[in-house]
Amino acid sequence: MHNSSDALADIDPASAGFDVDRDGFVSYKNSLLFLPPKERGAFRLLLNAWPKVVSKEDFSKNVWTGRMSDESLARCITQLRRALSNLGVVEIDAFYGQGYRLTILSDKVRRLSPAPAAVHSRKSDAAKPHAALVEACIHARQLLERRSLDAFSQAESILKNVISKAPDYMVAKLLLAQYVADRAFFDGNIQRSQIDDALGELRSVQDAEPYLQGLQSQIGYLLDCKWHFDDAKGAHEQALQMSPDDDVAYYRYGFHLLTSNAPSEAVSALRSAVQLNPFSPNMAVGLVRAYACANMDPADVLVHARSAYSAHPDSPSAYVNLLYTLAWVDPQPEIAHAARHFVQKNRYAHALSSRAVAYVLARCGDHAGALEIIEKHSSTHGIHLAALVAMGMLDEAMEKVNAAAETGFGVLPFSISVPECDALKQHPDYPRVHAKVFSKMPGK
Template sequence: MQPWHRNISGIAPASIGLMVDQYGFVAYKNSVLDLPPKERGALSLLLQAWPKSVSKKDFALHVWNGRMSNESLARCMAQLRRVLSHIGMIKIDSLYGLGYRLSIQPGDVDASTQFPADRGQQSGTVKVHPSVAAACFYAQQVLQNHSPTAYDRAESIINHVISQAPDYIPAQLVLAQCKANRAISGTPGSPQAIDEALKILASIERAEPGASGLHSQKAYLLDGKWRFNEARLMHEQALLLAPESPATHFNHGLHLLATGAAADAVTAFRSAIELNPFSPEQSIMHARALAAAGASASDIVGHAREAYRIHPDSQQVYLYLLGMLAFADPQPELAHAARHITLSRSSWIYAAGTISYVLAQCGDREGALELIAAQATASVNIRVTHLAALIALDLVDDAVLRVKEAAHVGYGNLPILLSFVENAALKQRSEYSAILAHIFSSQSPSNT
């Protein structure tokens, strides 16, 4: 008898605590599962259809909006099975000619098995409606787009959540992250936002010192203010307290990259990816660390292509691939591709900087200068994203002036930008060691 003709278990997913809400968010034992949109949509369909199967046509229609390949569906199911392996009783069966079906196999694992939910969901004693937890998780996902629009949207969502549940610690952590991301990236917002975020974390620490995600978030904020010694100790605590959290390893990787430990950063980012293979940002930074650690040009392009293969819908990953192709082998068609990318407030914060670099590197000097000029009045932490373009245009003196200005501001992503292979020419300048010394002199708490 063929395996898809077996009698399936009569155990309903809801009976073990696996449910989907009206917004399509999936929860296990009242904790919203940390799944990206495609995987979340596919699992929602499987749950809603149980005990029946879901056809490839239905997946294409309801999850991929009609633009699905067999490979993308198979990859989605493979990733879902990996995540659901934490609950041994949940299976996704592939039914030849029919599609996929969810089944519950009794006796594999005790129903008390804990599923890894999103960061912070296990912290806090406040019990909230699942829709509140789902909104909090959704705000976290919006933040990962790293655009001005995303920051505005996430902060609006999380402020509404906090108005409904003011003592809900995961929401407060997301609010701190909103403020920090806005300030560190240089998008419009108060330069004091990092301090405001640190105050939020301090209040959380007083209320619940062991809150999930607290130490890693605080370490990230300290890194943003270039207080690297304090951040290092906080990262070490976070890794001890939450070794299974991808965010903990990712934030530690950013710290290592910023402080010049590129090889160690590779290991940290790899750990983050193993725990959560769905994040485009993690893939990019893993590739960035490999490049900073001395990978060859061909390897750099290979890693960029692999990231794009895994995340073909990510603007961040596509732009990173264009940038690395331009770095390794500048060609006019790369500039042509870059010119066709439309920029808006919804674009990745590094989009303009990456496009200006591709244009400059591939011979479109006028187009690169036009993009650089368009952000001439932006904050310095935005303007330094054009360093690679200025270097490619032989305007290294202008690039050094921007670096000095950003170093004087005293916070932001400059230390990480200086690790990028496109900016390596700056290391040959006589002022470079003094700039680094200034960045790494910001070690005292008095610099808040």
């Protein structure tokens, strides 16, 4: 906890560069802070009350409209601290039984060198995005986190609409690039040209706002989707250097490392992501997959999968990941039944559920059910390789691998790196395909 009286006495939030506009959005040195509604409301209270303590009752009344739990407030403050950590000029102190207080680190404010004009230049009111467009982007980002086909479609529509109304709003362009990368990675229903177009858009974003958080990480993510792993590595490392507390940057770097056959390093990166954001089920699931790829004892991987689901009991991805891990460790008919039940009850389930459910059914003996899913959700990107391998259909799986390799982009590098597909490495065609897919690895 920071208790410097000088930090409190020397400078107030406005003098430090914080401003709350008429719509309730917070800016720092004229750059809008991209905060979700609850975090934004909590930060507003802390700014307005400075240097006083904001009580739990005030948070409950003004942010939660009277429906707040201590756990939800603590989670909100944790996420707010993480979101503000990159600024390096504020801390949020907890006072047991009372509430929270904002601390301005005046020595850090004084030491800040002026940022490039492209980052903090004052924009006219006309150039600022309307509050409704900012809210729309926040909603789109939440939709992308769901990773269902329906959510992807909604997010794309929202983001294109925002960009048409505010073409200079770089956050919307960044999120649209994320949409393209997510589709390329999770269900392959995207064209290579769309990845190239998204990278082109990010170059324009970089020209306008080179220090926009998430920009370098997103560039690395798209380059991974194109299998340009050498360039991607540099982008990921730059992202972490610029924003060392960015959980998403660690998450994307973790998957880059998994694809790059560095599972131990991937575990470390994904563990950092989970520590920075313990409320994300997707990050928890990513860490479980990293443990499996790093040759952890399957029984221990299952412990982590159960823990991830216990921490996120309402998350479809955490539940499907648990079924997947159960099937991998100890296939039983009951697991296949649970997977079928999940599909029936979740029309717009996680985009990964097709490959996961197909694998569960294949592994647990329901080959007909697995083949039905594979046929219904066919893809040229080899998303069902694990299911085919589980059924002993190695030649058919390698046909999918060859077809996916010809596309030159997509999820194939990750798919052939998971332990469920180890048997493919014995196929005579595997060395050639591996060399083709990983030709742009660092050092090659």
